[in-house]
Amino acid sequence: MFNNLSDRLESAFKNLKGEARISELNIANTVKDIRRALLDADVNYKIAKEFTDKVKSKATGEKVINAISPGQLMVKIVQDELTELMGGTEASFETNANPTIVLIAGLQGSGKTTFSGKLSNYLKTKKGKRPLLVAADIYRPAAIDQLHVLGEQVGVDVYSERENKDAVAIAKNALAYAKEHAKNVIIIDTAGRLAVDEVMMTEVANIKNAINPNEILFVVDSMTGQDAVNTAKAFNDRLDFSGVVLTKLDGDTRGGAALSIKYTVNKPIKFVSSGEKLDTLDVFYPDRMAQRILGMGDITSLVEKAQEQYDEEKAKKLEKKIRKNQFDFQDFIDQLQQIKRMGNLKDIMGMLPGVGKAMKDVDISDDAFKGVEAMINSMTPFERANPDSITPSRRQRIAKGAGKELSEVNAFMKQFDQMRQMMKMMNKMPMAGMMGGLGG
């Protein structure tokens, strides 16, 4: 995410490395590099200029002149300004109204329908709500089908009227349906066009006026940079939306949209969406995003994701098994599955400071563990629970079942054995109590 911008900022800060003091000259050079980095990330010129003017004036402040490490100080100033540019603090998302009505708007292909599915899943699983998805796209029957498929995947009801060509009427009928069926959040996925167009705008504005939504979310593809910002402006002029959703952050996004939207429309980014998995919706935190852009990782989000998967009882059981040197293949695969539930692997690794950058060209797919999983899945429950029972002939069978070479099974067995030896050694150390942390 934003790799090029991260690299460019890092090299801008390098100008200051080894400098004992901040001077007019080295600030000027650094600031120039930062501005170029922002422009290359597709940040609007005016925003980039204002940003760097602020950084410059902060850096030349009296206190700063005496600073010990100008490089670190500059990073801190830029971090604060990036956070501010993206909205400062986390924006709230209204869900208290009963029912809460959420209108989703944006161009076709921006990711509206996928986001609607993700949001319904998020509200259902994380907020304990009873959502209803509403298909208000009267032009593309395929869009209605898509929403039904998503609804089924996340276990959320979908309301649609295939023959009705009046989007306002559909939205109103959906409200009545929601009341009847005790749904407390209504998510209305509207029709999009390939470009901003008057008929589409009028239609969404009419829905807005008819049902008075609690939240109007404008969904935008972050890959489209400055175009995203212009589209946001057009939608905001007509809809006065309450928040922005940035999608496709998993792609090779330069960062322009994330950095410019708040400034341009003065509406907060509320959610970011990366990937097509329906359980990967993230609340947007400007400070954490700024940290990630600066290559500092995002430990807070990583810990939160781990905590969501943390099951205290299971963790205690696992700790006991590790202490008794009974860690087996079933435990191993359970742990793998927990990690995978935290989200997209590359995204998770990117939250570790420095790792995102180091791994930017490495292709880690979510299939990275597939081979190991196949091997474990080819074992019998008895073998999984008793790793030492796996004789050479059993290894043959496991290799065959998993579609692997015997040498691959042998290599995995060896690694697993080394891991167990390591656990054994740690158990003997006085710090063994810390192993409890492994359970997450």
Ligand code: GDP
């Ligand atoms: P809509 O026309 O606005 O409803 O957009 P869709 O939800 O149909 O999404 C358009 C395309 O983008 C589909 O192929 C989605 O699978 C894909 N898509 C949506 N959100 C994301 C995302 O966050 N990351 C990636 N990589 N693809 C996405």
